Amino acid sequence: MTRPRLSRKPALVRLLSVAAVFSIILIAIQSSFFTGSWTPVNLDILILSHFQSNLQQCVANRGLGLTAHIIDHCNVILKFPQGTNSTWYNEQFKIFEPLEYKYDVCEAILLWEQYRNMTTVLTREYLDSRPDGWFDYAAKRIAQLGADKCYNQTLCEEHLNLTLPAKPPFHPRQFRRCAVVGNSGDLLKTQFGEEIDSHDAVIRDNEAPVNEKYAKHVGLKRDFRLVVRGAAGNMIKILNGSDDEVLIIKSVIHRDFNAMIKKIRNPVYLFQGIVLRRGAKGTGMKSIELALSMCDIVDIYGFTVDPGYTEWTRYFSTPRKGHNPLQGRAYYQLLECLGVIRIHSPMRAKRKQDWSDVPSREMINNAHRAALRLKKKQAGEEGGLGQFVNCKVWGKSGPYGTGPVSGSTDMTDTRKDSNYNRWEIMPFESLRMEARKHYMQMEGVSLYKMDGNKLDDLVCMKHPLKSEA
Ligand SMILES: *[C@@H]1O[C@H](CO)[C@@H](O)[C@H](O)[C@H]1NC(C)=O
Ligand SMILES: *[C@@H]1O[C@H](CO)[C@@H](O)[C@H](O)[C@H]1NC(C)=O
Ligand SMILES: *[C@@H]1O[C@H](CO)[C@@H](O)[C@H](O)[C@H]1NC(C)=O
Numbered sequence: 431m432t433r434p435r436l437s438r439k440p441a442l443v444r445l446l447s448v449a450a451v452f453s454i455i456l457i458a459i460q461s462s463f464f465t466g467s468w469t470p471v472n473l474d475i476l477i478l479s480h481f482q483s484n485l486q487q488c489v490a491n492r493g494l495g496l497t498a499h500i501i502d503h504c505n506v507i508l509k510f511p512q513g514t515n516s517t518w519y520n521e522q523f524k525i526f527e528p529l530e531y532k533y534d535v536c537e538a539i540l541l542w543e544q545y546r547n548m549t550t551v552l553t554r555e556y557l558d559s560r561p562d563g564w565f566d567y568a569a570k571r572i573a574q575l576g577a578d579k580c581y582n583q584t585l586c587e588e589h590l591n592l593t594l595p596a597k598p599p600f601h602p603r604q605f606r607r608c609a610v611v612g613n614s615g616d617l618l619k620t621q622f623g624e625e626i627d628s629h630d631a632v633i634r635d636n637e638a639p640v641n642e643k644y645a646k647h648v649g650l651k652r653d654f655r656l657v658v659r660g661a662a663g664n665m666i667k668i669l670n671g672s673d674d675e676v677l678i679i680k681s682v683i684h685r686d687f688n689a690m691i692k693k694i695r696n697p698v699y700l701f702q703g704i705v706l707r708r709g710a711k712g713t714g715m716k717s718i719e720l721a722l723s724m725c726d727i728v729d730i731y732g733f734t735v736d737p738g739y740t741e742w743t744r745y746f747s748t749p750r751k752g753h754n755p756l757q758g759r760a761y762y763q764l765l766e767c768l769g770v771i772r773i774h775s776p777m778r779a780k781r782k783q784d785w786s787d788v789p790s791r792e793m794i795n796n797a798h799r800a801a802l803r804l805k806k807k808q809a810g811e812e813g814g815l816g817q818f819v820n821c822k823v824w825g826k827s828g829p830y831g832t833g834p835v836s837g838s839t840d841m842t843d844t845r846k847d848s849n850y851n852r853w854e855i856m857p858f859e860s861l862r863m864e865a866r867k868h869y870m871q872m873e874g875v876s877l878y879k880m881d882g883n884k885l886d887d888l889v890c891m892k893h894p895l896k897s898e899a
């Protein structure tokens with residue numbers, strides 16, 4: 431059918447991108463002839479153009495028909511093949527899904543690389559240091575407060591204390607390989623169970639069941655689970671006695687949740703960045719953000735990423751509507767070719783695990799530096815581009831692993847011997863070597879987002895290093 435066209439296209443595409451890089455070199459040389467210098471801007475554009483052509487090749491190889499069309503060194507359009515069924519009607523926007531999606535790759539690299547160094551769990555030190563952290567931000571995380579601000583901080587603490595650790599309970603680079611398991615019905619077409627369980631940590635979503643019935647498809651290992659408000663009711667049934675699984679609430683805390691938490695021994699926290707991202711719908715992105723903030727490699731399973739979907743199905747329940755398969759599929763493919771995630775799905779199940787066309791760590795680091803330099807140049811900002819370049823607010827906190835643990839003022843007997851302390855008071859020495867190294871390189875600083883997806887506004891918390899403590 432379309433096979434021959436597919437295999438010929440990449441060659442042509444490669445040729446075109448080589449030509450593009452060449453013409454950029456020419457322009458760069460010409461302009462440096464006139465200005466008398468080979469400016470770093472030209473070099474950065476070259477690096478990014480090279481990255482783009484790599485991305486284009488990666489999409490051609492892995493995109494199951496998707497193609498990448500380069501606009502300039504930052505912008506790219508991902509296109510579905512002509513004739514793709516776009517009869518999916520989006521209720522929200524009252525349109526049929528488009529077949530083309532434009533992305534700013536420079537922004538995407540900056541955003542997703544930043545997650546690798548980020549803390550994504552809400553902590554007391556964050557609320558204490560963020561401007562109006564308690565008054566303003568904390569109030570947004572509490573349902574049933576009856577006010578839009580915390581006029582009475584004690585009252586807000588009462589709502590949050592059960593889920594609020596003093597310091598980040600998890601750390602960048604804490605795990606090497608993580609599996610993020612979505613809920614898609616396509617999980618039933620494969621037997622990824624053992625492969626999923628072989629990861630250092632497994633992240634699941636909401637009410638996705640884990641039991642013998644589905645074990646060969648989704649595995650049995652459970653480490654993290656992102657949940658939304660409303661899940662509190664049947665959470666105890668879902669957990670089914672699994673005390674270790676960490677719950678991370680990605681919306682707001684409310685009375686029902688707190689009542690439920692007091693009855694279980696699981697660690698429970700609030701996710702810190704809650705604003706939904708443009709460009710990718712659904713809850714999957716939060717799980718990927720959480721995973722990236724702790725793991726080197728993020729493998730995703732059970733996301734609807736293969737062509738041919740006409741409805742949104744879940745592996746444990748009947749199909750329902752309300753998803754944007756094409757938009758999500760294009761964005762996940764972009765993320766795979768930016769080296770953020772690795773996609774596992776039925777149509778890719780039989781392939782050898784070959785990631786050679788995904789950009790290397792070194793290539794991503796180079797592209798990241800180039801994108802950052804260009805961005806700062808465009809904003810007219812000079813000066814250092816170190817790891818704290820985006821720190822807007824600084825705060826100071828006590829040494830690693832000290833301070834009150836979550837729930838300490840409202841410990842029910844069940845929670846007193848709960849498993850929160852496994853993470854919250856873990857000695858620095860028992861952290862994975864890469865995580866310790868990162869902590870030292872970051873000089874003991876934890877990075878938090880201030881608002882949504884704004885790249886430039888970080889809250890940076892300095893913890894004394896061992897020797898200074
Ligand atoms: C603040 O909230 C606490 C706890 O609910 C309550 O005991 C206290 O009276 C409140 N303070 C004021 C000034 O309303
Ligand atoms: C919340 O926890 C902190 C730290 O353990 C404690 O200092 C504070 O008094 C607690 N607040 C309430 C209202 O229980
Ligand atoms: C709970 O776990 C047990 C095994 O530990 C299993 O037999 C049972 O089916 C599970 N229940 C649910 C509702 O998944």
Ligand SMILES: *[C@@H]1O[C@H](CO)[C@@H](O)[C@H](O)[C@H]1NC(C)=O
Nearest residue numbers: 513515516517518739740741
């Ligand atoms: C496209 O999807 C619609 C809605 O699910 C379906 O009715 C139609 O048969 C599909 N068309 C093709 C060509 O696959």
Ligand SMILES: *[C@@H]1O[C@H](CO)[C@@H](O)[C@H](O)[C@H]1NC(C)=O
Nearest residue numbers: 543544547816817868871872
């Ligand atoms: C992330 O952390 C590493 C140290 O592990 C540092 O070299 C790098 O500059 C940081 N990157 C960002 C985007 O913060």
